[in-house]
Amino acid sequence: MKKQSFKRRTFIKTSTFAGAGLALGFTFVPLVNSATGGRVSVSGEKGAELGLWIRIAPDGTITLIAPSSEMGQGVNTSLSMILAEELEADWQSIKTETAPVNSDYKNPEQPMQLTGGSTSIKGFWEPLREVGAAAREMLITAAAQKWGVSVGACKAQSGYIIHQKSSRKLGYGELVEAAGKLDVPSDPTLKAPEEYSLVGKPVPRLDLPDKINGTAKFGIDVRLPGMLFATVRQSPVFEGTVLSHDETAAKSIRGVTAVVSIPNGIAVVANNTWRAKKGMEALNPQFQDGLTKGLDCQKVRKQFRKALDNEGKVELDSPKVLDLEYEVPYLAHATLEPMNCTASVTDNFCEVWAPTQNQEMSLDVTKEITGLDEDQIRIHTTLLGGGFGRRIEIDYVTQAVTISKNLGKPVQVTWMREEDMQHDFYRPASMSRFQISLGKNGLPEKWKNQLAAPSILKRYFAPLGWFGFDPTSTEGAKELPYAIPDFDFDFSMVDPGVPVGFWRSVGSSHNAFYIESAIDEASHLAQHNPFEYRRKLLAEKPRYLNVLEKVAQDAKWGRRLQKGHGLGIAIHKSFGSIVGAVIEISSNTSGRLELHNVWISVDCGKVVNPDIVRAQMEGGFIFGLSAAVGEEITLKAGRVEQSNFHDYSVLRMKSTPDISVSIIESGEDIGGVGEPSVPLAAPALANAIFSATGKRCRSLPFNKHGVKFV
Amino acid sequence: MQTLEINGKKYQIDVEAEMPLLWVLRDDLGLTGTKFGCGIGECGACTVHINGQAARSCSFPVAAAVGTKITTIEGLSHHNKHPVQQAWLEEQVPQCGYCQSGQIMATAALLAKNPKPTAEEVEDNITNLCRCGTYVRVRRGISRSAELMRKQRV
Numbered sequence: 012m013k014k015q016s017f018k019r020r021t022f023i024k025t026s027t028f029a030g031a032g033l034a035l036g037f038t039f040v041p042l043v044n045s046a047t048g049g050r051v052s053v054s055g056e057k058g059a060e061l062g063l064w065i066r067i068a069p070d071g072t073i074t075l076i077a078p079s080s081e082m083g084q085g086v087n088t089s090l091s092m093i094l095a096e097e098l099e100a101d102w103q104s105i106k107t108e109t110a111p112v113n114s115d116y117k118n119p120e121q122p123m124q125l126t127g128g129s130t131s132i133k134g135f136w137e138p139l140r141e142v143g144a145a146a147r148e149m150l151i152t153a154a155a156q157k158w159g160v161s162v163g164a165c166k167a168q169s170g171y172i173i174h175q176k177s178s179r180k181l182g183y184g185e186l187v188e189a190a191g192k193l194d195v196p197s198d199p200t201l202k203a204p205e206e207y208s209l210v211g212k213p214v215p216r217l218d219l220p221d222k223i224n225g226t227a228k229f230g231i232d233v234r235l236p237g238m239l240f241a242t243v244r245q246s247p248v249f250e251g252t253v254l255s256h257d258e259t260a261a262k263s264i265r266g267v268t269a270v271v272s273i274p275n276g277i278a279v280v281a282n283n284t285w286r287a288k289k290g291m292e293a294l295n296p297q298f299q300d301g302l303t304k305g306l307d308c309q310k311v312r313k314q315f316r317k318a319l320d321n322e323g324k325v326e327l328d329s330p331k332v333l334d335l336e337y338e339v340p341y342l343a344h345a346t347l348e349p350m351n352c353t354a355s356v357t358d359n360f361c362e363v364w365a366p367t368q369n370q371e372m373s374l375d376v377t378k379e380i381t382g383l384d385e386d387q388i389r390i391h392t393t394l395l396g397g398g399f400g401r402r403i404e405i406d407y408v409t410q411a412v413t414i415s416k417n418l419g420k421p422v423q424v425t426w427m428r429e430e431d432m433q434h435d436f437y438r439p440a441s442m443s444r445f446q447i448s449l450g451k452n453g454l455p456e457k458w459k460n461q462l463a464a465p466s467i468l469k470r471y472f473a474p475l476g477w478f479g480f481d482p483t484s485t486e487g488a489k490e491l492p493y494a495i496p497d498f499d500f501d502f503s504m505v506d507p508g509v510p511v512g513f514w515r516s517v518g519s520s521h522n523a524f525y526i527e528s529a530i531d532e533a534s535h536l537a538q539h540n541p542f543e544y545r546r547k548l549l550a551e552k553p554r555y556l557n558v559l560e561k562v563a564q565d566a567k568w569g570r571r572l573q574k575g576h577g578l579g580i581a582i583h584k585s586f587g588s589i590v591g592a593v594i595e596i597s598s599n600t601s602g603r604l605e606l607h608n609v610w611i612s613v614d615c616g617k618v619v620n621p622d623i624v625r626a627q628m629e630g631g632f633i634f635g636l637s638a639a640v641g642e643e644i645t646l647k648a649g650r651v652e653q654s655n656f657h658d659y660s661v662l663r664m665k666s667t668p669d670i671s672v673s674i675i676e677s678g679e680d681i682g683g684v685g686e687p688s689v690p691l692a693a694p695a696l697a698n699a700i701f702s703a704t705g706k707r708c709r710s711l712p713f714n715k716h717g718v719k720f721v
Numbered sequence: 722m723q724t725l726e727i728n729g730k731k732y733q734i735d736v737e738a739e740m741p742l743l744w745v746l747r748d749d750l751g752l753t754g755t756k757f758g759c760g761i762g763e764c765g766a767c768t769v770h771i772n773g774q775a776a777r778s779c780s781f782p783v784a785a786a787v788g789t790k791i792t793t794i795e796g797l798s799h800h801n802k803h804p805v806q807q808a809w810l811e812e813q814v815p816q817c818g819y820c821q822s823g824q825i826m827a828t829a830a831l832l833a834k835n836p837k838p839t840a841e842e843v844e845d846n847i848t849n850l851c852r853c854g855t856y857v858r859v860r861r862g863i864s865r866s867a868e869l870m871r872k873q874r875v
Contacts, residue, residue: 083817083853215813222818223806223825225754225794229818232753240748265737283736284757285744347758347766347819347852396756396819397852428759622813626858630816633854656763656850665844667856 034066035146035195064116064142065094071170071184073100077107078116078135080126080368081218082398083630084685085623088216089132090139092619096209097143097202099167100183107217109392112374112385124371127403127513129586129683132619136681144199146190153189154181211676213622218394230366230393231425233353238421239268241414242287244296245276245434247650249510251301253277261294270294271417273410280414284425302508303649308440311507311646312338315442315463318503322444322461329448329456331536335529337445337709339521339693341644342438342514343659348396349431352411355421356381361388363412366395368402376405380412399634400513404436432659433651436512437644439465439484443525453537454547457497460529462488462522465511466504479504483513487522487585487690492555493530493548509646515634516689519585523690524639524697524711527581531698532707541698542568542580549582554614554677555589558582561673562591562612575599576607577703581694587682588615592632592691594668596699604700605721606636606668611691614675615682625672627684632670635692637662641714660712666720723787727752728796738784742776743767745783746793754794754822758850765849768823768830769793775830794822797829804869805829805862812862816853823849828863832870838863 066074075094079086087107095102110116110124117124118134147167154172155162158179165174173180204210221227246252258270261279266286271278279290315338324334353364354377361381367373373390381388395402407424415422426434441464450456466481481504489500514520534544542563549555559582563569566578575597582591595607611628618624641660645652653659697708700718710716725732725745736745741760746752746769755778758766762780769778770792797803801810805828808814815821824847831838831846838846843863851859 083815085816215810216815218818219810219813219815220801222815222821223809224797224801225752225822227818228753229756231757232747234751234753283740283744283748285740285748288760345852347756347764347817347850349757395817397817399852425757428761626813626816626855629857630854633856634852637854655761656759657761661850661852662854662856663848663850664856664859665848667854667860670857 035064035142064139065098065146067146067183067187069184069187071182072106073098073104073183074106074108076110078110078118078124079131080109080392080395080398080402082126082368082395082402084131084627085216085218085620086126086131087218089619089623090135091217092209092214093136093139094143096207097140098147099169101170102209102214103217104170105217110370112370112390117371123369125369125403126398127368127400129685129687133587133681133683136617140201141199144201145196148196148199149190149193150183150186152193153186157181157186157189210619211621213620216623227394229348229396230353230364231348231351231396231423233364233393233423235353235355235421238353238423239280239282239418240284240287241271241278241280241422241424242284242291242427243273243276243278243410243424243430244291245430246298246301247433248298248301249303249508249649250275251298251304254297254299256294256296258294261290264290264293269418271414273413278410278414278424280418280422288427301649303646306507306509306649307647308645311440311509312442314505314507318463318505319442319444319461322501322503325446325459327446327448327457329450331449331453333445333447333529333532333536335445335447335532335709336442337525337528338442339440339524339711341440341509341511342638342642343432343435343644343653344397344399344401344514345432345656345659345661346395346397346399346401349428350407350426351424352407353421353423354411354415356412356416357419359383359387361412362391363389363408364391364393365408366393366402367405367408368395368398368400369405372405373408376409377412380409381416399515400517401435403513406434428656429654432654436510438514438520439467439511441465441521443488443521445525445529447529447533449533449537453539455493455495455533458491458495459499460488460525461501461503462525463503463505464521465506465509467511467513467517469504469506470510483517485518485522487519487583488526491526492552492584493545494551495548515631516585516686519583519690520635520638523581523583523585524693527583527694528697528709531694531701535701540569545580545582554679555582555584557675557677558589558591558612558614561675562593562610565610565612565671565673566593566595568593573597575703577699577701579695579697579699579702581691581698583687583690585687585690587680588613588684588687590628590687590691592688592695594695594699596696596703598703599721603719603721604703606666609668609670610673611670611688612673612675613684613688614677614679615684615687616677616679617681618674618676621674624674624684628672628688629670631686631688632692633662633667635689636667636696639693639696639711639713640666640720641712643712643715660714723783725783725786725791726789727791728793734783736783739782741779742769742781742783742786742791743778746778752793752795756819756822758820763850764820765823765827766820768826768849770826770830773830773833775827794826797825803829804873805832805866808862808865808869812858812865814855814858814862816855820849820851824851824859828866832867836870837867
């Protein structure tokens with residue numbers, strides 16, 4: 012393996028394998044953490060273990076060893092498009108496989124090898140283009156040398172190098188051996204955006220043909236010879252322990268083979284998942300103690316209130332002031348594929364198949380449990396049946412590895428939905444207060460916002476010595492785009508003990524509801540039009556203004572509405588992208604609300620695949636809408652009350668409005684698309700409800716707080 | 722011993738009568754295209770056809786499936802040729818894809834008995850959950866499926 016010259020942020024490296032073709036990859040600078048020497052766990056795939064990103068086989072097959080987990084966001088397609096654009100490959104022929112653990116696959120936007128924060132395109136856009144361009148130039152050089160012509164006389168096109176004058180052509184596969192012997196170009200020439208033939212086109216996704224016929228393999232679909240099936244039950248009061256259980260009864264169930272202890276719970280192992288479930292019912296584990304013993308929602312709210320009271324209030328000197336209090340509940344991720352993981356642990360080797368967003372922590376925990384070295388552990392990432400941040404956690408990996416190690420056999424652990432609902436790392440509940448005074452022109456003069464919320468990062472960093480600050484709680488609230496002369500934001504960290512985690516759009520999922528509701532209330536107090544009001548406050552922010560004006564134009568803001576109809580508007584920036592949304596609703600004669608149409612505009616800088624951007628905007632908004640309308644996790648006696656989709660109400664097609672999306676290609680820095688439309692749904696809907704009914708909803712979900720939907 | 726007829730093929734099994742069909746398909750027969758989502762018939766990820774009718778296999782005891790013709794997503798068509806699958810590709814419906822076997826099976830069953838459902842009939846019948854939020858495209862996919870099916874009949 013040759014490491015080539017330093018350029019931009021990356022080293023490009025190459026390797027040839029006897030008979031396996033050309034492989035290219037890159038290493039970020041700094042190369043690896045010198046203290047740890049970088050992370051490499053083994054993989055059977057040639058090239059992957061070297062941290063290489065693309066492999067061109069002698070038969071012309073091009074494989075992208077994709078660094079991101081595919082959880083529906085279309086990342087394998089988008090990354091393949093970026094590569095194919097520079098490589099001049101037939102993009103539809105590109106195969107993807109998800110990378111093993113190796114520091115070279117770490118997204119530079121992330122602290123470890125994981126997929127999250129809407130960062131895949133942002134992190135991999137530039138290096139992937141460089142690798143593609145370097146490979147293209149090497150293939151051109153190899154062909155030119157073969158033909159004895161100048162490099163300039165050859166061009167790459169759809170997987171071939173063509174000598175234009177003589178019309179000779181050679182496929183990439185025929186050139187890989189010769190290309191692999193060449194030096195990697197130190198500064199490959201990237202295509203200019205005007206030359207793009209693929210990036211920016213709404214081409215169909217590569218993964219969909221397998222997702223419509225049952226052949227796509229998710230974590231739960233892994234099947235190994237001799238594999239056993241397990242299910243778990245964990246203490247319903249968080250971090251409690253098993254008090255008693257009836258192992259004899261469990262083992263009397265047909266097919267049940269073992270009962271195994273796991274952290275804060277117990278597993279039943281059988282030859283079929285349903286039998287494991289029956290075994291668990293017979294086992295009837297009872298639990299004791301726990302961190303949240305006796306906790307309920309009222310107590311959580313009291314803790315928030317107390318923290319905010321401690322912050323105190325200010326005296327506002329204006330005839331027009333607002334004093335507002337908002338709150339949101341805990342939320343479950345409820346990925347449709349329940350938590351699961353498959354592990355096969357032997358004395359000297361361990362393989363894990365996980366639908367995970369977090370390869371690196373999966374490796375860490377496997378290493379810890381098995382005592383094996385990293386080069387004895389292989390982490391396979393399967394397709395994910397939804398991630399939304401839930402699969403950044405690795406509790407399911409811990410369990411599968413623990414059970415398999417105990418039994419010395421391959422085991423798949425699958426959670427029943429009830430377990431999934433009651434043992435999530437929830438979107439934090441929180442409470443937010445505003446004191447806002449308006450100036451003579453009606454615009455906010457003083458803005459005091461106080462947030463009380465649990466910290467997500469505390470769990471990760473407390474063992475290292477916690478520093479009392481969590482940007483994931485405050486994102487979207489601590490800085491506003493609006494021109495407000497006297498702005499003040501305070502954050503009080505409150506820890507009721509309920510496990511909290513990253514939920515699609517994280518802090519913005521609540522802060523956008525707070526901010527965009529409060530600014531709407533200010534506009535109404537000032538008797539201004541909510542759109543024009545925001546427009547004035549964003550006068551110095553052209554990117555925001557474009558997004559806002561586009562969505563207002565699409566929604567025909569200002570038109571005469573039918574009786575009972577209302578429009579709500581909101582705008583928010585998260586993960587580097589600005590999204591605006593308008594929703595139209597109506598209130599029928601019985602007071603029920605119907606959601607009709609949603610207009611979304613997004614400026615995510617550059618666009619790789621506009622149809623994927625659209626799909627993410629639609630899906631994100633619906634995810635946010637589902638939460639705003641009906642999702643709520645409540646606690647009683649220290650445990651979650653909801654258990655399945657009959658009492659955790661998720662939006663269905665019947666209630667879903669039509670959505671149209673406008674993409675603004677500003678050419679600015681790349682922003683994410685997986686999350687940024689989620690935060691808009693709650694405030695846009697709250698503002699529309701006010702517009703349609705005059706009722707201001709300051710607490711989510713709306714259907715639990717006085718609003719009924721069709 | 723029980724005999725199940727799945728996708729035109731006969732399978733001999735020996736399981737508890739009350740075991741839901743879903744787990745026979747997934748864990749005993751390796752037909753993993755049918756998904757587990759909730760276990761209580763709420764989400765529809767496990768939808769299969771029993772004698773052409775959509776059924777939620779997580780709540781369908783295997784004993785009741787004996788003697789019926791069962792179709793799973795794997796048996797819906799060869800090479801993705803079913804009009805619902807075609808429409809799903811045209812409209813680029815799936816994201817993570819986990820719920821889509823169920824969405825497709827539910828749609829195929831609906832359109833087989835009601836080739837021209839009203840918007841209301843569609844929304845009352847296709848109640849499958851999707852967490853990625855593909856509903857807007859599922860709706861378009863259903864109406865495109867109906868069009869393709871009508872064309873096929875002509």
